[in-house]
Amino acid sequence: MKGEITLKILESVKDTMINTADLFDAILSSGYGASYGRMQYELSKRQRERQNKEFIQEQRKQLKQRYYKMMYVLKQDGLIEKKQKDKKRFWILTEKGKNELTLFRKRNEKRLPEIPYPKEKADKVIVVIFDVPEVEKRKRNWLRAALDNLGLKMVQKSVWMGKVKIPQEFLDDLLKMKLVDFVEIFEITKTGSLKHIA
Structure with a gap:
């Protein structure tokens, strides 16, 4: 039995680098008597789940970086400023920011919608x-x-x-x-x- 598990592990890692947690979960889920194909299925399933999770985490990381960069630029332009109240920090619009928002809204009202519509x-x-x-x-x-x-x-x-x-x-x-x-x-x-x- 031990030899079968060892063989499955070796078969799984021979062509590619396998995440340890993925491999462990795949072995437990497929069961000791499972075929190599079954274990490969479980392993692929774990890898897809992990990759999706990593993708979402990376997307959140990028969005967070873009957010901080955007806030930094707005602050440097004098449109927002950070305030503190009751030990909590928050952003507010400066007078310059309020004026810029008014101008932006007026420009947005005059802007015409994008023309491409779904054709059917x-x-x-x-x-x-x-x-x-x-x-x-x-x-x-x-x-x-x-x-x-x-x-x-x-x-x-x-x-x-x-x-x-x-x-x-x-x-x-x-x-x-x-x-x-x-x-x-x-x-x-x-x-x-x-x-x-x-």
Whole structure:
């Protein structure tokens, strides 16, 4: 029996370096009478579990390093500062940081959403009609580019058609950009009538 265990261990370590804990767990889990194949299965299972754990730990380590680096840069730029109260340390925004946050929010509001949306064909024809005011020219150009990206074809500048599914992300972006009042989306039914869908 002892010789069988020794053989299994030697077979396992002959081609690669094996973690001691993994090997020990594999032997116990597979049982003394288990075949070499069974022990290899248990060993591979332990190794995968350990590798996944090590990967997660490494990811956390990298995220932690990035966090500290980011906080250091923000502090050096005078946007945050560390305070202490009741023996507890915490970060707060400086006046410069508050002003920078306000500017960032305004820039973010003006930024248009990313155009690539998931493309999916549909059995029925979709018709998109819009009338975006001239003052919202940037948003109107974005809308045309987004419809083109989805696979719809322009019939007129403000009328687009195609056999595609309209993704929820696109509808959410219309809402965020306050364009829902200027855009109508229809589906052509089997009878040829228009069914309002958004």
